[in-house]
Amino acid sequence: MGKGRTAAPRAGRTLTLAAVVAVAGALVASPCAAGAQEVLATPEQALHEIFPEGAHTSREVRALAPAVKQRLETTLGRRILEDSVEVTLVHDAADRPVGYAVVTEEIGKYRPITFMVGVTPQLAVRDVMVLVYRESRGGDVKRERFLSQYRGKRATDPIDINRDIINISGATISVRSLNAGVRRVLAELTALYGPSGTGPTGGP
Amino acid sequence: MIRLLARAALLCAAATVTVSAQQPVQQDSLARQLDRLQRQLDSLRRVAERQEARLMELDERTAAAPRRAAADTIGRPRTATPGIYGKPFVGRFGAGTAVGGYVSTEFRSEYDRELGAWRSAFDQHRLVPFIFAEITDRLHFGTEIEFEHGTKLEIEDGEAEGAGEVNVEFATLDYRFTEALNLRGGVILSPLGRFNLTHDDPINELTDRPLVARQVIPGTLGETGVGFFGTIYPSARSLLTYEAYVVNGFSDELVEVEPGERRLNVREAPGTRGAGAAATKNFVGRLGFSPFLGLEIGASLHTGEYGEGVEEEGEAEEGRRATIAALDWSWRRGPFEILGEAARLRAQLPDELGAAGVSDGRTGYYVQANYRFGQGWLAPEPTSVFTGVVRWDEVDYASGVTGDEQQRLTLGLNWRPVGEAAIKGEYQWNWITPTGTTSRGPADGRVLLSLATYF
Numbered sequence: 001m002g003k004g005r006t007a008a009p010r011a012g013r014t015l016t017l018a019a020v021v022a023v024a025g026a027l028v029a030s031p032c033a034a035g036a037q038e039v040l041a042t043p044e045q046a047l048h049e050i051f052p053e054g055a056h057t058s059r060e061v062r063a064l065a066p067a068v069k070q071r072l073e074t075t076l077g078r079r080i081l082e083d084s085v086e087v088t089l090v091h092d093a094a095d096r097p098v099g100y101a102v103v104t105e106e107i108g109k110y111r112p113i114t115f116m117v118g119v120t121p122q123l124a125v126r127d128v129m130v131l132v133y134r135e136s137r138g139g140d141v142k143r144e145r146f147l148s149q150y151r152g153k154r155a156t157d158p159i160d161i162n163r164d165i166i167n168i169s170g171a172t173i174s175v176r177s178l179n180a181g182v183r184r185v186l187a188e189l190t191a192l193y194g195p196s197g198t199g200p201t202g203g204p
Numbered sequence: 205m206i207r208l209l210a211r212a213a214l215l216c217a218a219a220t221v222t223v224s225a226q227q228p229v230q231q232d233s234l235a236r237q238l239d240r241l242q243r244q245l246d247s248l249r250r251v252a253e254r255q256e257a258r259l260m261e262l263d264e265r266t267a268a269a270p271r272r273a274a275a276d277t278i279g280r281p282r283t284a285t286p287g288i289y290g291k292p293f294v295g296r297f298g299a300g301t302a303v304g305g306y307v308s309t310e311f312r313s314e315y316d317r318e319l320g321a322w323r324s325a326f327d328q329h330r331l332v333p334f335i336f337a338e339i340t341d342r343l344h345f346g347t348e349i350e351f352e353h354g355t356k357l358e359i360e361d362g363e364a365e366g367a368g369e370v371n372v373e374f375a376t377l378d379y380r381f382t383e384a385l386n387l388r389g390g391v392i393l394s395p396l397g398r399f400n401l402t403h404d405d406p407i408n409e410l411t412d413r414p415l416v417a418r419q420v421i422p423g424t425l426g427e428t429g430v431g432f433f434g435t436i437y438p439s440a441r442s443l444l445t446y447e448a449y450v451v452n453g454f455s456d457e458l459v460e461v462e463p464g465e466r467r468l469n470v471r472e473a474p475g476t477r478g479a480g481a482a483a484t485k486n487f488v489g490r491l492g493f494s495p496f497l498g499l500e501i502g503a504s505l506h507t508g509e510y511g512e513g514v515e516e517e518g519e520a521e522e523g524r525r526a527t528i529a530a531l532d533w534s535w536r537r538g539p540f541e542i543l544g545e546a547a548r549l550r551a552q553l554p555d556e557l558g559a560a561g562v563s564d565g566r567t568g569y570y571v572q573a574n575y576r577f578g579q580g581w582l583a584p585e586p587t588s589v590f591t592g593v594v595r596w597d598e599v600d601y602a603s604g605v606t607g608d609e610q611q612r613l614t615l616g617l618n619w620r621p622v623g624e625a626a627i628k629g630e631y632q633w634n635w636i637t638p639t640g641t642t643s644r645g646p647a648d649g650r651v652l653l654s655l656a657t658y659f
Binding site: 077139140143144145146148149160161162163164166168170172 | 289383437440441442443496497498536537538539576579586589623
């Protein structure tokens, strides 16, 4: 600023800057909440959320026969690493089946995302809940806003970005991972409990 | 793993010490033994740390490599706030630094009505490396440096000669307090309209940017300043994003108008990045609301006085406020997407310019519809997709002045082998209304072909 010049009065600007500094100062002093691994729900909590009418559950581990596994891999266009699926069978108070639940994991951009897929006896998605999210970014996929898109999806649906799933900016890889996981669980449950499956061992 | 090794080594050490204590061992011998064990323990710890780091690195590579190929950037509804956080990165260095970028090459062919001939050229339009560093979980740095038109510059005697442009589009340091409150400072990608925030060539379906995003909002607009941004979830389904910054205001070049010219010089208006001695301070901010995934509406504002913000002694102070207000919207369902933006500039002019009939503003808008189809028609089957695009642009370059308007209709078709890359083709029909008239006439048409990809 040269000699003979004066700064024009800028009360509003000064106030704005003061507010910015004050808020920043206050926040620096405030406790922070962040962390790479976020545990959002336990499997029990998720079961209660997805199947509020569920009164009791039982678990069974169903093996994927090599032929079934091969067929699923062809359908899904990817490898299936597990040889069996642990399924939670949910019943209401009158012992009527209300659905199946599978806790599974898919790798996000760098780390696994743990989530539960709840499926109706008619083999449509009842709801999906993320149990543990470990990525530092892309966490919008853990919210109902995104996850509600899976409701009603069946193994025959594309479950894909640009088709029936709306993507989230900055979380594309996480979205693809969840899509792949939901598709896989639906395919496995349909193979195990669908018309061509062997049916539950006392389940829905 | 480190803990296990440490425990094992300590147990060994303790056992050794116990056994040794039963024998008549010299104190210095015991000390030497402990010292040796401690060194072994430290050495094992270092080995374990190296192994763990290596495993993490391999883990990340394994996880990232195949999925990156399938990542679909364009599938995003492009919520505008994330900026650098929405970009794909391929290379990671060390614990928290990632490098990526995008490149676009174009072929333009234009029918020149005056010459009565087509003229064309290839243009290596943009090469934009970006760097992102996660200094801590909360402290992040991001930058994007743009080289335009195959920049070739030579510096001789302090003067740059050549062609092209080098520009730091943004360089920001972010500190995350909570998801709802993040501090940001540096050269900020101004949240003025949606397009300015999502302007990367590979993410956009057409080669040319909307007229309003260049001629009313002087995009790509990056300004130096400080402020806050964040995301709030008012309900389970809705989302509110905000960005609010204080930045250096527009420069006096906004009103440096050639004699006879009626338009404001908005493309040269962005203020100093820091080289200037003084600048006014402007507010720039955007509020985005998404009631549910797939629909987003945004309102943004850039307002304040322009110029250096100092007055000569004795000089009468006059109002020199300039304001750009913008509205943007996007809606998406399945393969359909509709998006657009409208903006309006108004500036208080020096009396002599007002008397000379210079316009005090500009307005414009665009509306665009995208339809994605043919998923998997061409390899790679899981990710390739075609997009049909139609866009209507309209700009009034000099509000309040008769004429000086432009309309543009663009039809485009592009193919994406993966979300991060696009091969685009489009045709533009242009119409202009010359200054002083009300009759609209056809202007030069254009064919554009381009390749754009993140890397």
